[in-house]
Amino acid sequence: MDYRNLRLAICLGTVAASLLAAVQFCFVSTPTKVLVDKAVSAIKSTPIATATEATLKNGEDGAQLLASYVSQSKSSPILEYIRRQLDDEKENGTASSYQNSYCDLQGGDWCPTGKDAWQQKAPAFMVLGAKKAGTTSLFASLVQHPQIIPAVRKETLFFSPRRFNFTRYLGEDDKKVKVQTIRQDYLSLFRPDPLQRKGEGKVSFDATPGNLLHWDTAARPILCSCPWVKLLVIVRNPTDRLWSNYNFHKEQVTKQEAKNDTNNNFYSFEEYVRNELLLMTRYGLVEKSSPRTQQQEQEQSTTTRLPSLDDAGMAKAWSAYTATCQSAVGRGMYVLNLLGWFKQLRLMGRDPKDALRIVRLEDLKGNDKVASQLLEEVTDWLVFDGGVAASDGVTKQPPKNKKRSFVHFMETYKHSVKKPVLSETTRSMLDEFYAPYNDLLSRLLEDERWSYRRGEQGKQQGEEPVVWPRNLGIRNDGDEGPFYHPTSSGQSTGICSST
Ligand SMILES: Nc1ncnc2c1ncn2[C@@H]1O[C@H](COP(=O)(O)OS(=O)(=O)O)[C@@H](OP(=O)(O)O)[C@H]1O
Numbered sequence: 001m002d003y004r005n006l007r008l009a010i011c012l013g014t015v016a017a018s019l020l021a022a023v024q025f026c027f028v029s030t031p032t033k034v035l036v037d038k039a040v041s042a043i044k045s046t047p048i049a050t051a052t053e054a055t056l057k058n059g060e061d062g063a064q065l066l067a068s069y070v071s072q073s074k075s076s077p078i079l080e081y082i083r084r085q086l087d088d089e090k091e092n093g094t095a096s097s098y099q100n101s102y103c104d105l106q107g108g109d110w111c112p113t114g115k116d117a118w119q120q121k122a123p124a125f126m127v128l129g130a131k132k133a134g135t136t137s138l139f140a141s142l143v144q145h146p147q148i149i150p151a152v153r154k155e156t157l158f159f160s161p162r163r164f165n166f167t168r169y170l171g172e173d174d175k176k177v178k179v180q181t182i183r184q185d186y187l188s189l190f191r192p193d194p195l196q197r198k199g200e201g202k203v204s205f206d207a208t209p210g211n212l213l214h215w216d217t218a219a220r221p222i223l224c225s226c227p228w229v230k231l232l233v234i235v236r237n238p239t240d241r242l243w244s245n246y247n248f249h250k251e252q253v254t255k256q257e258a259k260n261d262t263n264n265n266f267y268s269f270e271e272y273v274r275n276e277l278l279l280m281t282r283y284g285l286v287e288k289s290s291p292r293t294q295q296q297e298q299e300q301s302t303t304t305r306l307p308s309l310d311d312a313g314m315a316k317a318w319s320a321y322t323a324t325c326q327s328a329v330g331r332g333m334y335v336l337n338l339l340g341w342f343k344q345l346r347l348m349g350r351d352p353k354d355a356l357r358i359v360r361l362e363d364l365k366g367n368d369k370v371a372s373q374l375l376e377e378v379t380d381w382l383v384f385d386g387g388v389a390a391s392d393g394v395t396k397q398p399p400k401n402k403k404r405s406f407v408h409f410m411e412t413y414k415h416s417v418k419k420p421v422l423s424e425t426t427r428s429m430l431d432e433f434y435a436p437y438n439d440l441l442s443r444l445l446e447d448e449r450w451s452y453r454r455g456e457q458g459k460q461q462g463e464e465p466v467v468w469p470r471n472l473g474i475r476n477d478g479d480e481g482p483f484y485h486p487t488s489s490g491q492s493t494g495i496c497s498s499t
Contacts, residue, residue, distance in 0.1 A: 063425040066270040069277040070433040076286035078336065081309040082440050085339045095227070095495045098348035103224035104176040108183075110227055111496030121190050122183070123151070124203035125230035125382045126222070128341070129212030130331055132244040133236035134361035139207045141375055147202045147383045149191055155208040156189045159218040161323065169221060177224035186225065203383055213322060213331050215340025216315040223344055227495050230382060231341065236361040237452050238332025238438065239430040243422045245328040246272050270426060276329040283317040284309065285330075332434060335441040342444075350495055353469045357381060358445065363465030374465050445469075 099110055127135055127142075139154050157163050166174070169182050190204050211218045212233060222229065235241075250266045257263055267275065280286045309317065318340075321330060331337075342352045357378055364371050431454065442450035445468045 063270060063423065063429060066274055066426065066429060069274050070429050077309045078280075078285045078314075078333070079436055079440070081314050082336055082339060082437070085343070086440065086443060092349060093347040094349040099224075099227075102175065102177060102220055103179050103227075104171055106178060106180040108180045110179070121187055121204065122226055123190070123206045123229060125205045125232055126211065126226075127205065127207035127209070127232045127234070129209035129233060130235055130241060130334065130337075131209035131213070132241045132248060132331075133209075133234045134364065135207055135209045135234060137361075138232075138234050138364070142205070142207075142379065142382075145379045145383070148379065149202055149204045151189045151204065151206045152191065153189075155210075156186075156206045157208055157210070158186050158189060158206070159214070159222055160208065160210050161214055161217045161319070164217065164221070177221045179225050182221060182225040201383060205382075212334075212337045212341075213327055215337055215344070216318045216322075219341055219344040223348055227348065231356045232378065232382065233334075233338070233356065233358040234361055234364075235334050235358060238334065238434040239422075239427055241332050242273070242328055242430060243269065243427075245326065245331065247420055249326055249328070269422070273329060273430070276325055276327075279321055279325055280329065283321045284313075285317055285321060333437050335437050335444055338441070338444065348495065356468075358468040360450075360466050363467070371465060374467055378467070 095110075099105070103110065127138060129135060136154065139150070142148050143150050165185075168185075169178050170176070171178065189206070211222065236244075246269050249272075253266050277286060318330070318336075321327065338356075338358070341356065345352045345355050359374065359378065363374060431452075434452070438451045438453075442448045444450075447466065447468065447470065449464075449466045450468070
């Protein structure tokens with residue numbers, strides 16, 4: 001290569017690198033259609049996308065376009081990964097090994113006690129998500145409980161990867177979580193005058209729905225800084241959730257465009273889903289079931305596809321995918337997201353059945369005695385370690401405002417919202433796409449009603465409300481509750497016991 005050609009090559013290389021950096025920067029900072037556009041155009045420039053790309057032409061049926069993309073669900077690497085995890089789910093660690101491996105206490109106490117103790121103010125529980133599964137209703141219902149106090153806003157977003165200060169909160173090798181630094185900063189998001197709560201049996205909580213999706217980055221910092229925390233999850237039929245996510249995103253973009261006086265038609269729902277499936281394909285999470293040519297295989301291995309989905313590969317692929325789009329499809333892969341949390345809990349020696357409760361929005365809708373009882377049971381568990389007995393002589397207090405009790409809120413919400421309708425063809429295609437994930441969820445939770453199968457009349461399976469674990473409110477060991485939280489005032493047990 002002569003000098004001029006070399007100079008030209010260097011210039012072109014520099015321009016390409018700058019463009020790539022600009023695209024990456026935009027991905028993490030622009031939460032609108034632009035983000036998806038950029039992600040998709042980046043994909044289009046790779047051989048993988050060229051192999052799978054299809055464009056919606058004028059008048060073309062969106063459902064038809066989507067069909068080839070959802071057919072991949074049966075053989076996707078992500079499903080294989082989940083199955084492997086489920087076969088291998090017995091792996092248990094201990095609190096001290098977890099703490100030694102992942103949590104840098106910086107001279108502090110993992111489970112401080114005493115009246116100035118951090119956890120007097122810290123969250124006793126968190127609502128992890130899922131986004132668009134009724135978390136706002138659930139939040140509004142929970143705060144009706146006189147012993148439950150929210151953070152300064154519903155979603156603190158403190159542990160969300162786009163806000164979380166990785167440099168400040170993680171050690172140099174990104175492995176150990178700086179517990180004291182997180183506690184010091186996170187605490188500012190909780191109500192002042194926490195000592196007033198001492199002895200009153202009150203507990204704080206954070207309800208950031210993205211934390212379910214971001215198990216790969218959020219679970220460890222959360223569990224290192226609040227090792228006692230209880231986790232509450234609400235899910236919803238993943239197709240309905242996805243549709244709601246799309247409409248919400250569309251509305252946001254439309255509003256923004258009206259403000260900027262621009263008007264680009266937002267993607268159709270089918271294109272929106274297709275774009276995400278393309279991204280997932282790019283990161284090796286799902287793949288087209290049609291056999292690839294040898295050339296395509298070669299091209300794929302030299303681009304961004306990750307070689308295999310072992311634990312590290314999965315976390316990396318998931319982070320890459322969730323950083324580049326709304327993650328609207330992945331948020332409904334509940335089993336994967338929960339497994340990420342299960343794994344961390346097991347590593348720290350906590351049984352997910354004790355640490356986590358999962359409810360379905362479908363069971364909380366409507367003015368139904370059972371739904372009301374369900375929420376009451378859940379709140380008893382959140383405040384009193386299972387509702388069996390209040391510690392320190394703290395007794396259960398009546399709701400603040402009877403008129404706005406759980407069910408009342410749920411009911412008025414339902415009637416006040418007018419919703420666009422999803423076409424039946426697309427709905428059943430997405431139901432089919434999510435079916436294997438839902439089946440694996442029911443395997444994980446040991447109850448087939450989590451599979452969200454529809455009956456003949458299109459009704460969701462399961463006549464009785466589903467909550468996991470099913471023995472809610474009854475301790476399985478008959479012993480002290482497994483968590484330390486503000487109401488237990490030094491009588492710590494489980495992960496925070498003095499052992
Ligand atoms: N009580 C009751 N009955 C029926 N549906 C309900 C109820 N409460 C919340 N919802 C539906 O949940 C969707 C909003 O979920 P989130 O509050 O989690 O949204 S967000 O993540 O906080 O943005 C939103 O879904 P869509 O209407 O389908 O978009 C709400 O209508």
